[in-house]
Amino acid sequence: MCIRDRLGCVLSLDNGLGQKPPMGWNSWNKFACEINETLIQQTANRLVETGLAALGYVYVNLDDCWQLSRDINGYIVEDNNTFPSGIKALSDYVHSKGLKFGLYSDAGFLTCQKRPGGLMYERQDAQKYAEWEVDYLKYDNCYAFGIPVKWRYERMRNALNETGRPIFFSMCEWGQEDPANWAREYANSWRTTEDIYDAWVSFLDILDRQVEISHLGGPGGWNDPDMLEVGNGGMTTSEYEAHFALWALLKSPLLIGCDLTTMTEDTKRILMNEEIIELNQDDLGKSGVRLWQRQGEHGLYEVWVGELSGNELGVIMFNRGEETTQITVSYEELKWNGQHANVRDLYARQDLGLVAGELRFDVPSHSVKVLRAVSYTHLTLPTIYSVQISVVAVSLKKK
Numbered sequence: 001m002c003i004r005d006r007l008g009c010v011l012s013l014d015n016g017l018g019q020k021p022p023m024g025w026n027s028w029n030k031f032a033c034e035i036n037e038t039l040i041q042q043t044a045n046r047l048v049e050t051g052l053a054a055l056g057y058v059y060v061n062l063d064d065c066w067q068l069s070r071d072i073n074g075y076i077v078e079d080n081n082t083f084p085s086g087i088k089a090l091s092d093y094v095h096s097k098g099l100k101f102g103l104y105s106d107a108g109f110l111t112c113q114k115r116p117g118g119l120m121y122e123r124q125d126a127q128k129y130a131e132w133e134v135d136y137l138k139y140d141n142c143y144a145f146g147i148p149v150k151w152r153y154e155r156m157r158n159a160l161n162e163t164g165r166p167i168f169f170s171m172c173e174w175g176q177e178d179p180a181n182w183a184r185e186y187a188n189s190w191r192t193t194e195d196i197y198d199a200w201v202s203f204l205d206i207l208d209r210q211v212e213i214s215h216l217g218g219p220g221g222w223n224d225p226d227m228l229e230v231g232n233g234g235m236t237t238s239e240y241e242a243h244f245a246l247w248a249l250l251k252s253p254l255l256i257g258c259d260l261t262t263m264t265e266d267t268k269r270i271l272m273n274e275e276i277i278e279l280n281q282d283d284l285g286k287s288g289v290r291l292w293q294r295q296g297e298h299g300l301y302e303v304w305v306g307e308l309s310g311n312e313l314g315v316i317m318f319n320r321g322e323e324t325t326q327i328t329v330s331y332e333e334l335k336w337n338g339q340h341a342n343v344r345d346l347y348a349r350q351d352l353g354l355v356a357g358e359l360r361f362d363v364p365s366h367s368v369k370v371l372r373a374v375s376y377t378h379l380t381l382p383t384i385y386s387v388q389i390s391v392v393a394v395s396l397k398k399k
Contacts, residue, residue: 013157013169013184013187013188013220013221014161015160015166015168015188016166017166017188017220018189018221018222019220020219020281021222021252021253021280021281022059022170022189022253022255023055023056023058023253023254023255023277024047024060024061024099024100024102024136024254025047025059025060025255026059026063026102026227026255026256027043027062027063028063028064028257029196029198029228029229029232029257029258030232030257030258030259031259032063033064033113035062035063035065035082036082037082037083037085037089037090040093040094041090042260042261043060044060044093044097045097046260047260048098050260050263050272051272052256052260052271052272053099055272055274055277056254056277056281057254057256058098058099058100059099059100059101059135059136059168060099060100060101061101061102061103061136061255063104063138064104064106064112064113065079065082065113065115066078066079066082066083066103067079067105067115067116068115068116073124074121075124075125075128076105076128087132088131088132091132092133095133100135100136101132102134102135102136102137102168103129103132103134103136103137104137105117105118105138105139105140105156106118106119106139106141106142106143107119107140107141107144107152107153107155108140108142108144108152109143109144109145111140111142111143112142117142118139118156119152122155122156122159123159123162125156126156126159126160126162126163126167127159127163129160129163129165130167133165134165135166135168136167136168136170137168137169137170138170138172139153139169139170139172139187140172141176149173149176149177150182150186153171153187154186156169157169157187168188169187169188169189170188170189170190170224170253171183171189171190172191172224173190173191174191174194174195175190175191175192175193175209178213180213180216181213181216183221184220184221187221188221189221189222189224189253190224191225191226192206192209192210192223192224192225193206193209193225193226196227198229198233198234198235199235200235200239203229203239203243204320206226207225207246209225210223210225211290214250214288214290215286215287215289216287217250217251217287218251218285218287219285222251222252222253222287223251223287224253225247225250225252227253227256227257228243228244228254228256228258229257229258230244230256230257230258230270230271231256231257231258231259231263231264231267231270232258236366237266238366238367238368239366240270241368242318242368244270244271244273245279245347245368245370246288246304246316246318247280248276249279249280249287249288249304249306249314249316250288251280251285251288251306252280254277254280275344276346276347276370279306279308279370282314283309284307284308286307286308288304288305288314288316289304289305289306290304291305291329292333296321297323297325298323298365299319299320299322299323299325300320301318301319301320301321301363302317302318302320303315303316304316304318310374311374311375312373312374313334313372313373313374313375314371314372314373315329315359315371315372315373316369316370316371317329317359317361317363317368317371318363319363319364319365319366319367320366321365322365324362324364324365325362325363326362326363327361327362327369328359328360329358329359330357330358331358336375338375339356340354340355340356340375341354341355341374341375342373343359343373343374344372344373345369345371346370346372347368347369352371359373
């Protein structure tokens with residue numbers, strides 16, 4: 001779409017999507033290239049059967065390795081060995097379950113697994129995605145050989161716009177050129193780091209990289225610290241609780257990355273905590289920020305806070321240390337005018353009643369205390385919570 005401003009004609013994303021962070025499932029973290037149509041059908045079934053879909057997990061996204069080649073006209077061809085019924089039939093199956101269907105490609109000549117990339121074939125690919133009724137496109141950044149990143153992602157953005165089909169555009173640029181500061185014109189979400197892997201150190205590294213940019217996400221365009229590792233076995237239950245809750249407060253896309261057919265009860269309990277999901281899907285659409293981080297006797301601990309609709313706050317006390325630590329945050333630090341708040345513990349699913357003056361809790365090692373608080377008086381947030389997102393030349397009008 002061409003939008004006029006004082007500089008002339010500016011092309012922008014024009015799909016009306018992403019008013020809230022997307023929720024669903026992606027194949028990569030658990031299965032990598034070992035995907036096939038049976039797995040995807042089973043996953044769609046499980047999203048519905050478990051109740052995950054009813055909570056908002058509606059995208060079923062294939063990552064790399066579904067594509068094989070191109071035909072003589074340049075159109076992408078699926079791997080018929082693993083997807084014998086074809087991608088359109090798989091898309092129809094997912095849609096028949098009341099879910100949405102997503103695919104993966106790359107803004108380079110090859111995908112990261114050396115399948116055909118989308119660079120210079122954007123129109124053919126976008127036309128095919130629209131024909132297949134794709135709802136979501138993750139667009140990676142491999143094998144671009146130094147070609148400018150904005151030029152490459154702009155080409156696919158424009159091709160998707162031209163189809164007239166609303167397709168959520170997930171830009172996977174790995175945060176190399178600070179996309180949080182410019183990608184809103186190009187995509188509905190943008191990766192802020194390299195890939196996550198299923199380990200405590202990876203989770204912490206990626207979390208720390210969100211601190212300076214977390215306020216830049218908002219309706220229509222979200223920071224993406226990568227998919228969830230909850231349930232894949234590389235972290236403890238308390239570490240997965242921290243991972244999920246912080247991603248939720250950050251307004252990250254919540255894309256499950258585990259095998260839905262073998263989920264443990266703890267995995268289900270974490271992923272299906274609707275009160276923490278509500279932090280992510282809150283109508284206000286403001287991402288959480290880190291209020292402070294401090295060094296304790298047994299390691300670092302910190303407080304994250306996010307403004308919510310209805311004059312409420314989400315607060316996460318996070319203990320990175322090796323022993324239980326008492327964490328205290330005063331209402332003065334939170335910039336509340338009132339001295340009392342109704343507080344609820346979201347993992348315990350317990351009302352804590354009217355709490356005066358401060359929040360004070362013992363938080364075990366590698367764990368979080370996730371709270372929702374309602375002030376009794378008018379809530380005033382510090383400047384960092386109230387950053388206004390400037391949207392230049394971006395239309396959110398649905399076609």
